[in-house]
Amino acid sequence: MLTRVGIVGAGQLGRMLALAGYPLGIHCVFLDRSAGAPAAQVAPILTGELEDPVLLAALAERSEVVTFDWENISGSALAPLERLTKIRPPRAALEVSQDRLAEKALFSRLRIPVAAHAPIDDREQLIRATRKLGLPGVLKTRRLGYDGKGQFVLRGPEDIDPAWAMLGGDGLIYEKYQQFSREVSIVGARSASGQIVHYPLSANTHGGGILHYSIAPFANARLELRARTYLHRLMRAMSYVGVLAVEFFVVGGRLIANEMAPRVHNSGHWTIEGCVTSQFENHLRAICDLPLGSTRPLGHTAMINFLGNMPDRGRLLAMEGLAFHDYGKEPRPGRKLGHCTIVRNRAAARNFALANALKSIQWT
Numbered sequence: 001m002l003t004r005v006g007i008v009g010a011g012q013l014g015r016m017l018a019l020a021g022y023p024l025g026i027h028c029v030f031l032d033r034s035a036g037a038p039a040a041q042v043a044p045i046l047t048g049e050l051e052d053p054v055l056l057a058a059l060a061e062r063s064e065v066v067t068f069d070w071e072n073i074s075g076s077a078l079a080p081l082e083r084l085t086k087i088r089p090p091r092a093a094l095e096v097s098q099d100r101l102a103e104k105a106l107f108s109r110l111r112i113p114v115a116a117h118a119p120i121d122d123r124e125q126l127i128r129a130t131r132k133l134g135l136p137g138v139l140k141t142r143r144l145g146y147d148g149k150g151q152f153v154l155r156g157p158e159d160i161d162p163a164w165a166m167l168g169g170d171g172l173i174y175e176k177y178q179q180f181s182r183e184v185s186i187v188g189a190r191s192a193s194g195q196i197v198h199y200p201l202s203a204n205t206h207g208g209g210i211l212h213y214s215i216a217p218f219a220n221a222r223l224e225l226r227a228r229t230y231l232h233r234l235m236r237a238m239s240y241v242g243v244l245a246v247e248f249f250v251v252g253g254r255l256i257a258n259e260m261a262p263r264v265h266n267s268g269h270w271t272i273e274g275c276v277t278s279q280f281e282n283h284l285r286a287i288c289d290l291p292l293g294s295t296r297p298l299g300h301t302a303m304i305n306f307l308g309n310m311p312d313r314g315r316l317l318a319m320e321g322l323a324f325h326d327y328g329k330e331p332r333p334g335r336k337l338g339h340c341t342i343v344r345n346r347a348a349a350r351n352f353a354l355a356n357a358l359k360s361i362q363w364t
C-alpha cells in the first residue's frame with residue numbers, strides 16, 4: 001500500500017481528502033498558490049505556481065502517488081512527473097476532461113449520448129450552429145469553465161451578439177439546450193487492479209450553473225443501471241484509477257451525458273455521512289492500492305452547499321443529525337464556502353429536513 005499522497009491544488013476537495021486519509025494512515029502533501037488554502041489548514045503544503053516544474057518535482061519526490069484537487073493543470077506540466085511517481089487518475093483522463101469537445105467525442109465513441117453540439121471558433125460558426133442545432137442553446141468555453149463560469153444561454157437570435165461579446169474568440173462549443181426533468185450524477189471509483197464500485201445516483205439542483213443541493217439516493221433502478229454502464233465504459237477506456245464523476249441530464253427518461261470530472265465531486269459530498277465509505281476515502285483507497293470500501297447508502301441524504309456566505313451555524317446545528325462542513329475560505333459572491341448534510345431513515349423525512357434547512361441558507 002502507498003501512504004504518501006501528493007495533491008495538486010489545496011481547495012476544499014483536497015481538504016476533505018486529507019481528512020479522510022488520516023484514519024487510514026495516509027498522509028497528504030499539497031501544492032497550491034495560497035498558503036491559506038482550505039487543505040493547507042489541515043496538511044503540509046508547498047506554495048507556488050501549480051505548473052512550476054521544480055515544485056511539481058518536489059511534490060512528486062515527497063509522495064508515492066500524485067493526484068488532483070484541480071484538474072486543469074496542463075498535461076505537459078505533468079508529463080515529466082511520470083518518471084518520478086505514479087499519477088492517478090492518469091494524465092490522459094485529465095487531458096480529455098479539460099476540453100468539452102474532446103470529452104464529448106470520447107462519450108460518443110463509447111456510445112454514451114450527448115447533446116447535439118458544434119465547435120465554435122468565430123461568429124459566423126456560431127450563427128450557423130444556432131441555425132443548424134436550433135435555439136435555445138448554450139455557448140461555453142471548451143476549457144477552464146466551472147460552476148457555470150464561461151457559459152452563456154442563448155434564448156433567441158438576439159442573444160448571439162451579447163453571447164459573442166462576452167465569450168467571443170476561439171475555443172468555444174455550442175450545445176443544444178436540454179429541457180431536462182432532472183440533473184443526476186454518478187460517482188464511482190476504480191482501483192489499479194480493475195475493481196470498480198459506484199455510489200447511488202444523486203439528483204442535483206443548480207442555480208446559475210452552480211450546484212445548490214443534492215439528494216441521494218435518487219432511486220431509479222433503470223437510470224442507475226444506465227449510468228453505471230456508462231461509468232464502467234469510461235473507466236475501462238481510460239484505464240482509470242481513482243474517483244470519477246459523470247453528470248447527466250435526464251431528458252424524456254433518457255440520460256444525456258453533460259460532463260465528467262476526473263476527481264472527487266461536489267455531488268458526492270453527501271457520501272461522507274450518507275454512505276459506509278465516502279468518495280474521499282475511496283479515492284485514496286483506489287490510488288493507494290487498497291481494497292475499495294462499501295458504497296452502501298445509510299439512509300436518505302440531502303447535501304446543501306453554502307455559497308457566498310456562511311449560514312448561522314447554531315440554527316443549522318440545532319437540527320438533528322446535521323453535519324456541518326466549513327472549508328475555511330474567505331466569503332466571496334458565488335464562492336463555495338462549505339456544505340451541510342442531513343441523513344434520514346425515510347425519503348419524506350429527508351425532504352422535510354431539507355426544506356427546513358433551506359430556510360437558514362441563502363445563496364449569494
Ligand SMILES: Nc1ncnc2c1ncn2[C@@H]1O[C@H](COP(=O)(O)OP(=O)(O)O)[C@@H](O)[C@H]1O
Nearest residue numbers: 115138145146147148149175176177178206209
Ligand atoms: N446544454 C445544456 N442544457 C441545459 N442546461 C445546461 C446545459 N449545459 C449546462 N447547463 C446547466 O449549467 C450547469 C453547469 O454546466 P456544466 O456544463 O456542468 O459546466 P460546469 O463545468 O460549470 O459545471 C449544468 O449543471 C446545467 O444546470
Ligand SMILES: [Mg+2]
Nearest residue numbers: 147247258259
Ligand atoms: Mg457541471
